[in-house]
Amino acid sequence: MRLDEKTRPDFPILSRTINGHPLVYLDSAASSQKPRSVIEAMSQYYERSHANVHRSIHTLGEEATELYEAARDRVQRFIGAARREEIVFTRGTSDGLNLLADAVCRSLAPGDEILVTEMEHHSNLIPWQMAARRQRLTLAAVPVTGQGLLDLEALDRLLGARTRVVALAHVSNVLGTINPVAEIARRARRVGAITVVDGAQAAPHLMLDMSVLGCDYYVFSPHKMLGPTGIGVLYGRQELLERLEPTRGGGEMIKEVWIDRAQWNDLPWRFEPGTPPIAEAVGLTAAIEYLEKLGMERVAEHERALTRRALEGLAAIPGVTVFGPPAAVDRGAVVAFAVEGLHPHDVAALLDADGIGVRAGHHCAMPLMRRLGVVGTSRASFSVFTSAEEVEQLLRAVAGLRTSL
C-alpha cells in the first residue's frame, strides 16, 4: 500500500474542495496539514485535562503537567537527544533562533565572527544580524554553488580563530538542499565555533539523531511536521545550555527570587518563562506518534519519490526552470521553480484556480533570491499525504500555464 493511501483518510482537510476542485495541498513546507489524531488529542486535552502546569497541586494540574513533560520525553527520543534536559519548548523555529542569537551572542566580544550561509531563511539570518549590530560582531555568509550546494571550500576559508558561531539550515526551504551538518559541525568545532542548525525543513522529512549530527543546537517547528502551530523545539547540548544565561524572565524559569536577584531554575525550565504551549505540546506528542507509526524511513522514501518525479517532470516542461540540486537524494521535499514570462504570484494564483496550493514569492530568503537572480520562485512541497497523482496534476497544470495568461 502506498503511504498516501494509508494516510489520506486521516487528514480531514483533504476532503475540501477549492474553486470547485479537490484540494491539492502542496505547501507543507510552509505548514503541513494535521491528522485527526493531532486535532483530537488537543480537543480532548482541553475538554478533559486542561490546567496550568507545574505548580497546580490538583488533579487537572497534575494531568496537564504529566502530558506536557511527556511531550518532552517524546521529542527527546524522536531526535535522539541524550537527555530530556536538552529539550526546550519555545514558540517556533524563529523564536528558538532569536533566543539563541540573543543568549549566545551576549557573551561574545566585538570583532568575534558569526558565519551564516547564503541560503538561510530570514529566521536564521535576521536574529544574528541584530545581535551582530548590538555586539559589534562580524557577520559573513558561506556562498552557495551553482548546483545549489554550500561551498565547503569557502567555508574552510571563512572559518577562523574569531569564528564563534556557524548558523545554517539543515535543509534549504527553497533549494531543498540537505546540508552536510555533521561535517560542517566537525569543521566548526576545530576552530572552536558552535553550530546552530535550523531544522525547520528537515524534522518533518528526515530521521534525526543528534548524536550523529553532532551539532550544538538544533531548532524546529512542529507545525511543519503534522503538529500544531505555536510551539517550537530547541535542542541544545546540556553542557552548553548549562552555561547559557537566560535572556527572558518570568514565572517558572526561577528557583528562588528576592527583590534584587533570583536563582535560575534547572534545565530545561530555565528557558521556559510563563505558561508554555501546553495543548500544543499534547498535539506534538500525537504528531510524533503518527510519524513514528509510519516510520521516518518510509516517510523520507515516499517524499523522495514524489520529489524525484516533480524534479524530472518540471524540468521537462519548456520554459520552466527548477532550482537546487538536480538529484532527489540530495534534497528535502521541496521543489522551487520559475515559469518563463510569469511572475511567481501569478503562477500560484493560476494553480489555485485548479485547487492546487503552492507557495510563491521570496520564501523569506531574499539574499538567496538575489543569488539566483530572481524576484521569487514558486514552490511545491510534499508531505506524507501527498499522492503521486497530485504531483502529476501539478505537472499538467504547470505545463498549461504559459498559455493561460
Place this chain on the structure above:
Amino acid sequence: MTVQAGPYSDAIRARWRQPRFRGELPGANAVAEDVNPLCGDRIRLMLSVGDGRVAAARFAGDSCAICAASADVLAELVTGRSVAEARRLDAADLLTVLQADIRPTRMRCVTLPLSVLGLALDGDGAR
C-alpha cells in the same frame, strides 16, 4: 460589464499581454519607483508634468500581471489630468477598469502603482 470570477479578468489579461503604457518616457520630470516587500514587485512610474498637468505617463518594472495591469491603467488615467485630480485617483478607480475580483492578499498588487504615483507627484518635477 460584470466582475469576472478570479483575479485574472479579461482586462488584466489584455493589459498584461499588450500593455499600452509600458516603456520609457524621455524627458520625464516626475519619476519614482517602489517595491512591494511581500512579493518583490517593482514599479517605476515616469511622468511629464507641466503647468500643473500630467502630459504623458509610462511605467516600467518587474511585477505580476495584476500589478502591471494596474500600472498600465493608472498611466492611462493620469494622462491629461491635473496634478490635483491625479492625486485623487484611488484603488476603486483602478478596479473599475480592471473588473477583477481581487482578494485582500493581492490588493497591494493593485495599489503599488498608486503609491508610486504619490511619490512621483511629491517630487520636485511635479511642483
